[in-house]
Amino acid sequence: MRKPRTAMDRPVEPSPLERPSPDSAIADVARIRAILVAAAIVGEPISYSHLLAELGHRFTRPKMRAVCKTLDAIDAAGAAAGEPELAVLLVRESDGLPGQGWWVGERVMRLGYDGPWTGAAALAFVRALQEEAFAWWREQAGISSS
Numbered sequence: 001m002r003k004p005r006t007a008m009d010r011p012v013e014p015s016p017l018e019r020p021s022p023d024s025a026i027a028d029v030a031r032i033r034a035i036l037v038a039a040a041i042v043g044e045p046i047s048y049s050h051l052l053a054e055l056g057h058r059f060t061r062p063k064m065r066a067v068c069k070t071l072d073a074i075d076a077a078g079a080a081a082g083e084p085e086l087a088v089l090l091v092r093e094s095d096g097l098p099g100q101g102w103w104v105g106e107r108v109m110r111l112g113y114d115g116p117w118t119g120a121a122a123l124a125f126v127r128a129l130q131e132e133a134f135a136w137w138r139e140q141a142g143i144s145s146s
Contacts (some may be wrong), residue, residue, distance in 0.1 A: 025055040026066045033074045036086040040137035045130055047093045068101045084133040088126060097126055 025031060035054055039046045049059040055064050071087040078086060080091075086108075091098055095118065101115045104109070111129065115121045138144075 007027040010057070026057070026063060028055075029073050029077075032067065032070050033057070033078075034073070036089050037137055039089050040086065040133045041141050041143065042131065043138070045089045045091045045096065047091060048099065049093060051090060051094055063097070065101070068099075084136045085129070087131060088129045093127070097122055101132065121135055 032051070032055070035051060036046065048064050050069065052059050052063055055067075067090075068087075069088065075085045075087050078084070087102055088098060089103075097118060100117065109115075111124045111125075113122075115125070
């Protein structure tokens with residue numbers, strides 16, 4: 001005789017009231033950090049639209065601005081822990097560079113760059129920072145760089 005199926009026999013789905021709203025994913029520091037760390041370990045930047053898709057959204061500027069606030073929190077905590085920044089891994093599909101928000105403020109000046117936000121010099125600067133992040137996170141994961 002077969003045992004009757006119970007709720008314990010299947011994965012438990014949260015009720016609609018318990019499910020986090022998609023907007024909460026945009027402010028989910030741990031989730032976004034994990035996505036960026038995974039990208040760093042494999043040595044790949046990630047586009048804004050790809051990150052938003054991972055979070056269950058299509059690209060919109062307001063959603064991206066909200067993600068940028070989360071990135072600031074991620075990088076502030078990372079800096080305090082001696083980690084390289086992760087926001088530099090988030091780039092536009094069109095040119096492989098971070099958006100305007102990444103370039104403004106003290107961040108880029110503090111990192112020693114005082115050039116244009118687009119073009120070859122900007123790309124070289126960003127790629128150098130990305131390579132630092134890739135190497136650091138690979139080392140943390142125990143992966144050799146060779």
